[in-house]
Structures are given as C-alpha cells and as structure tokens.
Amino acid sequence: MASIRKRGSNSYLIVVSRGYDYEGNRLKSVQKTVKPPKEYTPKQAEKWVREQAILFEREVQHTPEPINRSITLAKYIEHWVADVGPKKLADSTFRRDEQDIRRILPALGNYKLTDLHKEVIRYFYEGMRHSPRLDGRGNLSEKSVEGLHNTLCGLLSSAVDEGYLTHNPAWRCYKPKGKKKERPVADEKTVKKLITAFEGQSMKYETYFKLVLATGLRRGEACGLKWSDINWRKRTIHVQRGVVKLSHQESITKDTKTTSGDRMVYLSKEMFQLLKAWRKECEWDRKQTADETVSEDDYLFRQANGKPMNPSTFTFRFKKILKQNGLSTDLNLHSLLPHQRQFADCPRR
Template sequence: MAAIQKRGKNSYRLTVSCGYDKQGKKIRKYKTIDLSHIKPNKQLEEAQKQFVLFENEVKKGLYLDTGKITFEEFIDKWLKDYAEAELAPKTLLRYKKLLDRIIPALGHIKLNKLQPTHLVEFYNNLRENGIRTDGKSGGLSERTILHHHRLISSILTCAVQWQFILNNPASRVKAPKVEKKEARHFDIEQTEYILQLLENAPIKYKTAIYLDIYGGMRLGELAGLKWSNVDFDNMLIKINHSLQHVTGYGTFEKSTKNETSNRIISLPKTVMSLLKEYKLWQNGEKSKLGNLWCSEYDYIFTTREGKPIYPGSISSWFHKFIKKHNETIMKDSSISHDDKEKYLLDNVNFHGLRHTSATILINQGIDVTTVSKRLGHARTSTTTDIYSHSLQKADRSAADKLEGLFNSKNTTKKEG
C-alpha cells in the first residue's frame, strides 16, 4: 500500500505502518490532509513533507487518531500529559479513584461519539443499589455523583482545548443537584465550653485547637505552620504552605490550596500567649533529646523527634477528645439523665472548627469579605455559598435591629 495516496482533487491519504498486533495483523495509522490551499503542482511535494512529519509523530507515539480514540485512551493521555504533572498527589489519587468507576462504564465509547445520554445513564447507574463499595445499601450520594460529573467535564473540556472534539457533551447535562446543608460547627456556648475543657489537655493539641478556632485554618495549613511564620510583636501569623499526607507519597510540604490561600491573619493576645507558652515547652523537649531532635525543621507542630507531624494526628486527637468527653458525661452518675444533654458536645469533626470560626465571626457582624480573606477563599462567593445559613441569620438580625431602632424612635415621638 502506497504511503501517500491522492484521494480527491485536493486531498491525500497518508499511511504509516507501525508493526503488527498480537494476531499478526499489520497495524497502520492513517491521516487525510486537505491541500486545497497549495498550488496543484506543489501539492505532492507538500504531501511528502506532511508524511515525514506524520511518520515522526507515529513513531514517537505522539499521534492519536481523534476519530478512533476512545474515552479511556484520551483519559490515559490526559493523566500522562496533564494530571500527573500538574495536580497535587492527593487530588490525583482522588481522581483516579473516581476514574475506577468512570472508565469501566464509559471508557469503551469513542471520544467523539460520547453523548449527554451516556452521561445521564451513567449517573443514574451510580444511584442504583449495590453500586457502593463500602457494603452500605443504596446508591452513591448526589454530592459524590457531582464529583464524577465535574471530573468528566474537566477531562472533556481539556479534549476540546486540545482539539480532539468540538464541544463538551458534559456541558449539555444538568449537573446532579446537591442539597445545601449548613456546615457542621459548634455554637458560641459549646466553643466556650471546649476552650474550658482544653485547660487540662496536652499543650501541643490545646495550642492546635486554639489556633484553629481563632484562625479558621485548614488542617494542612495548621500542620504546615512554622515558627518563622509567627510575628509575636504584631500578633500576626503568615499562612503560605501546607502539609499533606498521601498513601504512597508520605507526608510532604506543598503550596496552599490557591493563590488567595497565602494570607496573613491577626490573632488575639490569648492565642499568642499560648503560642509562647507552647514554644517554651517545645524548647524543653528539644533540650531533653539533644542531638536526636531533627533541628532542620522549623514546624510548630512536630513529632516527638521534631519531624513534620502527620496532619491526621491532630484531627484524630480532636475526635478522641470529643468522644472521651461525651463518654465520661454519660457515665457520670452525679449528673441526672435529663441534664446530661447540656454537657455533651456535638459530633463535629476537626474541619468543623474552621466552620465554627467563620460562623461565629459572621454572626458577630463581621463582613463577608473579611471572613473570606481570613479563610483564604479564592472568591467571596465561596464564602457566601458555604455559610448561607449563617448569613441569613445575620441578615435577620440586621432587619430586627433596624426595626427596633426605628420603632423605638417612633414610639419616643408619639410619647412626646
């Protein structure tokens, strides 16, 4: 078979042989080119140039026939050329777990044949009983299905940008609707109670919880804090990196979630005094260990030897702290059964302390822009979306204050 064949008035088909498959059948790659923009007497010469380029692409494994490539083949390319180089290890691992469901269901479909109906059928399948891998009954939650949809849409957007397809079929599918729930958090009374209970807690974890309640940091940001980030004189703390742990990678330092996550926040005197107290304690631990202390690190929260702390150990301690307290209350015979409810703490995870910090600030009348910057959100809309319930309460309170203000003035005038 000729490597260059004229197929029409101005088109040529290029054929490159690239070995044999397992059945001994010859493998060929084809490409049709339109040379209508080239003068007729120069078209063959141009076709020969294009063939050399095409042959080089095929031999280097750079050529993919966009008309024949399956969704799975494109996902493999997306992982290799983009995801593995650009995404954080934890994000990449999470995406690969989602792809474990996506590829078996949709991977065999030609990329340019993938339709919105395929995606709708896939999402409906995820809602069916028996799809879960944890043994629980029922299908996946709408939030988890939404994660699948967003990943598929992101991959297909890349396929459009790389000119493999003309448009993104996921953009024509209504995204799974997730019911907005109020972010789990402690109220002011329970937060004050927690701070009292922490008086007898190990100083490392006491300091960590105080920092998160007053600073609203993400767990990785808290674990990644260094002493060089603390300005004791001006009572400021700089957040510019994060610690993350991923199975297979270990614990490592990375940049914060986004550019706006790099921020400087103010902390009250109470927290800064506790930090000083904790620093003295840590210096004492360094002295005890001597040369065994890993002095190359500057992290505030460390292992016993001064190495970077596993971030999950902080959240794990807090979970045990809540559980142990509640169990103690339930076993305390000196407290009547009816009164025990007042002393029990809500089952809120460590991330709930970040929500607690933000919710309390909003309910105390702090403007959303300030709260958003403190949290390190990329957009204020993210803050308003997460804390819509708290904002509604604050708005109700504002309306009540206005009513009280003007009604009291009107009452005064009538009395006069």
Template structure:
C-alpha cells in the first residue's frame, strides 16, 4: 500500500515500497504532488487517495519514471520502447536512432533528466558546428572499381554475396555514389585490393545548420514527452534556438530545361521515360512513384491515385508502407499525354510478362525488375543520375522533379492551395514555405500588371 505524508501547505509525498534489493536494502519509490489551494479538505483527501492508487499501479506495472533519478539516456531508452518504435515510420526511426547513438547520447546522455539545462544544449550545438564532428566518413569510388568488375567478369549479385554488401548498394557505388568506410573495406577485402586503389576518402567537415536543427528537434520531441509523462516540469529545449538555417531555393529544372529534358527522354527506355514523366507531371515523391500499381491508374477519367510508397532500409530490404501522412493519400488528375504514355508502357510490360512466362511474379506494380518483382526504390535515382551525366544536364536529383512540378504550376498561376493538394502537403503554408522563391515571380508579375494598368490610364489622360 502507498503511504501519504504532508510536506508543505499544498504538497504531499506518496511513497510505495517495492521490496528489497540484492543487498537487503529496502526499495522505495516516492512522488510529490501539489494540489490547488482552492480545494476543500474533502476534495484534497479524495485527490490524494486517487493519486496514491495511480502511483502504486504505475510502480507495480513498471511504468513509473522518476525524472529526478533518470538520466537523459535512460529516459530515451523508455521513449524508444514506448513511443518511437510504435509511432514513428521505419525510416524516421532509423534516422533518429542513428542521431541518438552517434552524437546525442554520447554528449548529453549521462546528464540527469531534471538537471538538463539550456546551456548543455547550446554547448552541444556549438560542438556540432566544429570541423571534424561528422562521423559518417565517406569514400568516393574511382573508375577503377567498374573496370575491375568488368575485367574479372563479376556480376553485382556475385560481389554482393561474397562481400555481404547489398546489391542495391553496389548499384549505387557503380553509378558514383559515396559509401561508408565499413562498406568500402568489405568490398576491398573481397576483391583483394587496397582501399586507395578503388576509393578516395572524402574530407570530413562540420554538420550543416539543417542537420543541427534536426538534432534539436529530436531532443525537443523527447523532452516534450518527458513533460507529458510528468518526469520534468518544462522542456529546456524550448528555451534554446538552434543555429539559423539559410533558406535556399529548392533544386529544380526551369521550364526551358524541363522541355529539353523531356525531349531527350524520347531516346531512352520506355520504362524510365514513363517514370520521369510521372514524376514531372504528378509531383509525386520517389517512393510514391516506385509504389504505384496499375489499380491506381484510372484511364477512363485520367486520374492517378497515390496511396502507398515503396521504401528500402538496410537489414529490412524493400517494403511497402503508407504515404508520408494522411494528406499524402490523394488523387491527381493527369494530362492525356501522360495517360497515353502509360497505355503504351502497359502494353510493353504485358509483352515482357509473356516473355518471362512462369518466372514473372505478378505484383501489379507499374515499375518492376525483369521478373515482375517491384523495383528497388533507389533505381529511378541511380538511372536519372546517369541520364543527367550523359546529357550534361544540371545536377537536379530525382526529388527535384517534384520541385520542378511545383515551380511550373506556381509559375503559370495555379493557386497555392491547389498545388499543395496535388503535392500532398498537409497545409498550404508548407507549400508557401518550401516554394517561397517560386511565389515571388507571380507576385512580381502581379505588381507589374498593376503598374502597367494605371500607367496606361495616366498616359491616356495626358494625351487627351
């Protein structure tokens, strides 16, 4: 049973015994509550008894968290188990776990939760701005890597099995993507060559302001839960401002370059041409494009339904998930030229299915591997990178096609609310924030129209 002791005028200490530890010492949990002074004696007694029962149950169930004794690391462990693993998307959870394990917990994990102050966080953010703080040392691949694979007649799948490196990772390496030191070491060991023969170590710099802001948001989110779970009274991260992040224009193709790129696609494989057209004309995210199924295409009404995304995570492989948020599930009207391209592509895919015969695995996906299995989510990214290099196009990544879609719509006077709905943004303010640079052009044109309108009238009156 919980015992109750009056501490101050309106405060009470509740104590629950939890047996004895290995040395025979009695284990007790205590909690102090403060009640409103306006309560009557009867109300106070009722509330204290209620809180005592609740506290005793928390202790028995093992759900009570003592903010005075818990370190930030210990609370984070509980936060991961009770919140993050259940509520966060897999990719988000993996990114948060990496930030916690690599930098946040080594720096502030030892501090008691109730002792954590804004100055601790400020010092941590200042450290993140120093050169050499990055832990993700990357290695750039040399041309010798592809040449060596060709000389030895190595297939991607063969190297993948021998080095225990994913086939998708090797594909990215072959297209010029950077990799971690661990992956580079595995490959070099398997190929029996020195690291500097195939890879170049990239310079280690400091974290960007945006990365530091992500660390701040994660810490603040964890501490917000600590407040909600009554472990601390307030959130120290709420009194700290992370480094200011300079807003940059979202990378995209302008109208002229988009037209040039679409022209170049006429000479490319139909599958990849269709991917790019869908990305440009729908503004869909990479995972949304990779996750499209034929049941999502309404040829009769020229509609495209976005209701799933394909994603890849190390250790988990390729999997299907719901889109980023509720508003991401949407139906987009597509122009007839894209629907005609989809019909042509569907006919081509049906021919490929017949060629494969029993080897074809029918998943109803638009974009598949040779045997009908869903494509790796990064395949469009890798192909588009090679395509840009081949035609000397600006360095706009696949996600930049989404930005291209938004910039073209806004530039041609489509209202922000409609653009937000097509992109799957929860609020139009998100669209306004991300594409503020693009919104200036229509705004300037509107000002020019007003200038011309009244200037013309003034000039006419003078002539009269």
C-alpha cells in the first residue's frame, strides 16, 4: 500500500514498499514527489494525490490496470449504488448523490467511462443550467450544477480507485457561470425590527430563532437538539446531531459531520431563561394534549408524532416574517450572525 507524506505547502511524497526478496531482505522503497495544481481546493488536492498514489503503486508493482473498456457510466453507477456508495458515504450524502444521479444518467449514462472527456462533461453542465427544477420553479441554480459536478467527481474518483480509469476526467471541468452571489448581511435597523417580529411569534418560533442567532447553530442542529443535551447547571448545550431533509424524502437525524461539530455551546442568562420558559410551555402542552410529561429524550422542537421538526419549516416561517415586515427576502438566518450578541442578550417580552 502506498503511503503519502506532505512536504511543504503544496508538495507530497508518495512512497511504495516493494516487499522482500527471496532471502527475506527488505527491498528498497520507491519514492515519487507530486504537486497538485495550485487552483485545487484542499479536498480536491487530497483526492488528486490519492489517485496519483494508486497509479504510482500500480506502476511500481507492475500491476495490470483492470480497465474494462466496454463498461458504461450507467453500468458503473449500478455497481457503485449497490456496493460502494452505501459503505463510503453518510446516509444523507448517499441519498443526495442518488438524486443527482437521476439527472446524470439520462445525459451521460450511455457513455463508456473511457469516453467521458472534458468537452462531454462541460456540455452536460451547460445543459443542466437550462434544465427545469423538479418543482417547476425555473431552471437549476448554479449551486445545483456545482452539486452535480461534485457528485460526478466522486463517482469517477471511485472508478479510478477501483482501476476502471487511470485518471478522473471531471477534474477542472467545472467553472461557475457568472459572479458568485455574496450573502447579504442585515444592518442594525433590520436586526432590531426582526427581534421585535420574533417576539410577536409563538414561543416555539421565538425560542428557535433566538437560539440559532445567539449560538450560531445550523438550522438542522437546532432541530436535532434534545432536552438531555442541555446542562441546566452549567448553562451549556451539547451539539451532537442534526436533522437533514432531502427532496421528496422524510427527514433523518444524523451525527455531526466532524469531531469539531460535536461541541459544547454556552448560553447567555437571557437565552437560558427563554429555554426554561419554553420547557414549561412544552410541559403544559403535553399535559393538555396527551396527559404526558416531557421526556429528556424529547426533541426541543418536535412534531406531534415525536419526530424532530423539519428545518425547512423554520426557513418558511422566517421568509414569512420577512415579508410581513417589509424586509428583503434575500436575507436568511445566517445573514444575522454578525449581530448574534444582540440576540443572545435581548430580554424576553
């Protein structure tokens, strides 16, 4: 197995062991230095270096490349969906890739893997820019096209790993069209207006929005919180899961993506008091509707069936609040994060 060692800011040393000779003496390892293109992102560079390590190991070991020149992308995807994707990816990522595959297959499925050249792939991306969304609201966004590119890159990287290809033809094929839209940031006047608007909502929505803005939690992370995650003595919340909703599928709960995502978040006194008030309201509501009490395993923001609420429900409500108050609907919850201290310290009505 080839080993990879980083040398410098953009240089990697690939070392391939050659095993032992017939007398049991270790043969001298073979080395090669590679440098990924400077324009690659860290993730792209990592994948590119792994591919180079596989190819170099084959070269050193004189391993014949098991390339099936007749296999099509559709045939490879069939194998990938059954044997590779479910083992390699998180469940939510795999489902999202399956959605992208439904668009990739009609356009590229009949191509042999070895016939997928850059021109073919770029033509596919351009066609997707004029392809209608599933909900009929215009064409695919540039973000969706970029997502298709990432999925196709992942599929072809797996094909390289398995020996069906000698390189990934999708690398450096995608170029964003037009200028990247900058995320709008709310000014102080807008923030104050929204604070007032949140306090005019039900306590559920007020608590959710203020919690997200006071702590910087992602939408899905807030939906994934359980009462057991709150340490009332230390005034902290343990963030360890999130809720993900994919198109035309039920929401799923999953662990945080990274170890850094699993974290403790500290609460202001005001936010702490608001959560206490929300807990009391939940207790009262459960007693009235089901003659039950709130369990520590319950979600802070739950549906009647006990499942966590869909993050999109809160996004829809936020857009409604913006419209009702004559504010720009280009704003989103994260547009307000530069002002999150204001939300953390704002008193309850």
